[in-house]
Amino acid sequence: MAAQLPSTEIPLFPLNTVLFPGGQLQLRIFEPRYLDLVRECTRTGSSFGVCQILEGHEAGAPATPAAVGTLARIVDFSYREDGLLGITTEGGSRFRVVRTRVRSDGLLRGEVEPWLDEETQQVPVEFALLQTILERLIETIGPQWRNAERSLYDDASWLGFRLAELLPLAGEEQQQLLEMIDPLQRLAAVRDILPRFQKA
Incomplete structure (x- = not known):
């Protein structure tokens, strides 16, 4: 289950993508509200939240986040x-949005409850x-992971x-996988999706 930890308020950056824990995401910043967000996070050393x-839309009026x-x-x-x-960002812990508010400059802020990180579980032989x-995917489209430790x-x-x-x-589908709380259930879901990508 999601961890019942104290809620906190953070700036939110709704995007047409999903950021996963440990993942990397490159963003192009041009709207004043997000330039302010970057300045704030840089000054305080804090993080912001990425929600699908x-x-x-990503630009213009504040979007509704997941x-x-x-x-x-x-x-x-x-x-x-x-x-x-x-900017290049790195994904940290997941959170659940409790409520949101829009600042006068259009920046979305959310009261969020953090989730505890998943405990390390060994990959069963059936997976x-x-x-x-994953090794093949990294060789072709995931160069940032080519030097990842084998233990990962x-x-x-x-x-x-x-x-x-x-x-x-x-x-x-990415959002559903993000929201799963059992890493083995997530692997099973990915395995069930794979036949779609097999060549006839």
Whole structure:
């Protein structure tokens, strides 16, 4: 179950994507409200929340976020060729949104309840194929993980989250996998999805 920890208020960044714990996400920042968010998090060393958009758009009026999201910590900055600020974030713990409010500048803030991180569970032998599939995915589309320690492939949570972010899944499927609280259940769900990607 989700951990019953004290709630806290954080800035939210609704996106048309899902950030998983331990994952990486690169963002292009141009709206004033999100430039302010980056300044705030940089000044205080705090994280912001990434939630998938349920209704609305990334730019413009505040979007409706999913009820479960992931903390994002800024780990790098760059200025892109188009002159916009680029940031690289790393996914932390998940949280559940209790309520939201919109600041006068349009920035969405949420009162959130943090979840405890999943306990490390060894990947059972029946999911060994998923480890091989992840290795192949990383070789082709996941260069950020090429130097990952081999022991991580034996961690059911890490394996499931990496597969969920690298497989070409629909946003709803990614959100469902994010919200699962049993890492073995997540691996089973990914395994059941795989036949869709097999060549005829």
